[in-house]
């Protein structure tokens with residue numbers, strides 16, 4: 001390994017035992033802080049019949065109650081602005097971010113100076129894992145305002161010594177001018193934007209996206225860049241290496257990220273977060289072993305403003321491995337989707353991203369753009385699952401392709417689907433996060 005392969009070698013290459021020992025010490029300290037300063041958690045633990053002294057070893061964490069997003073929302077609504085779960089003194093808060101949930105109401109997250117320092121380091125470590133280096137010029141083509149991964153990415157990229165170009169969203173015209181002038185070689189964006197911008201470059205500038213010279217695409221904020229067929233298409237479009245990251249608005253902007261081996265996102269923050277994987281039905285903690293799937297649950301280790309205890313992310317993940325050629329020891333995973341997005345067809349769980357993966361694998365016969373159409377809100381769906389997919393030829397003359405896609409969906413996901421092929425460009429493109437599911441109720445809401 002070369003000396004510049006890691007930002008924090010000791011943490012990133014620690015043995016499982018070393019990480020566990022560190023987490024145990026930090027968690028004991030974090031629980032002392034929580035029990036002393038947070039009425040919210042004092043009450044929660046009292047109701048669950050658990051006391052501070054019940055925590056001795058790291059595995060005791062599994063005895064503590066979960067925290068849900070709904071609880072945080074209710075706490076904030078009852079005690080504005082940051083909720084009853086705030087544990088720091090209001091005078092120590094230096095910045096507030098927010099996320100917009102499905103209800104459309106913003107949910108706020110405050111950070112102290114120490115929290116900001118932690119977020120910056122963990123985010124920098126994640127970018128560095130993805131291959132960010134001092135010589136890079138990175139255009140940030142994602143949210144820069146309230147979005148947690150906006151200003152934190154700026155701080156993180158600058159801290160590595162690379163150049164941060166704050167483009168923001170909805171600025172594709174500007175990006176076309178700026179990227180060659182500033183010799184930008186890397187872009188931070190959603191995978192939906194990377195796909196959208198490639199089309200934009202071809203359409204508006206009549207250029208091959210490769211001519212812009214981007215060599216590194218740092219993707220995140222939605223699953224996509226980790227879907228093999230989607231990644232392959234983006235890499236082909238841009239002539240760049242695509243890696244992805246995963247974070248959480250309530251915990252930290254980027255917590256997992258892929259190294260250039262591209263074999264799953266490494267857990268980068270054993271000194272900031274305990275990342276459990278649980279069975280979403282039973283709540284049982286599952287081992288970090290290749291092949292295990294479950295929901296990610298986060299517990300903070302060094303948070304001052306809003307420490308979280310066993311926070312259920314609703315992110316459904318699959319563990320891909322526990323060792324890597326890069327030398328990092330953080331376990332690797334791939335995000336399959338949000339538990340909220342999951343559909344159940346005759347008892348079989350299916351994530352929209354898995355359908356997109358199958359359809360994308362037919363590229364170049366398909367563009368990879370899909371939409372799942374639901375007549376009822378779900379998650380239960382009566383078969384066949386209706387999938388609209390763009391094909392590159394004439395839809396009317398593609399009966400064989402339609403049958404092949406249906407057969408492959410059945411073979412790989414055990415779900416009967418009815419595929420309708422449409423012309424290239426017929427489905428909506430999204431500049432930020434893509435929407436793979438169209439519900440009948442959304443039509444009514446739009447009128």
Ligand SMILES: [Zn+2]
Nearest residue numbers: 259261324326
């Ligand atoms: Zn690696």
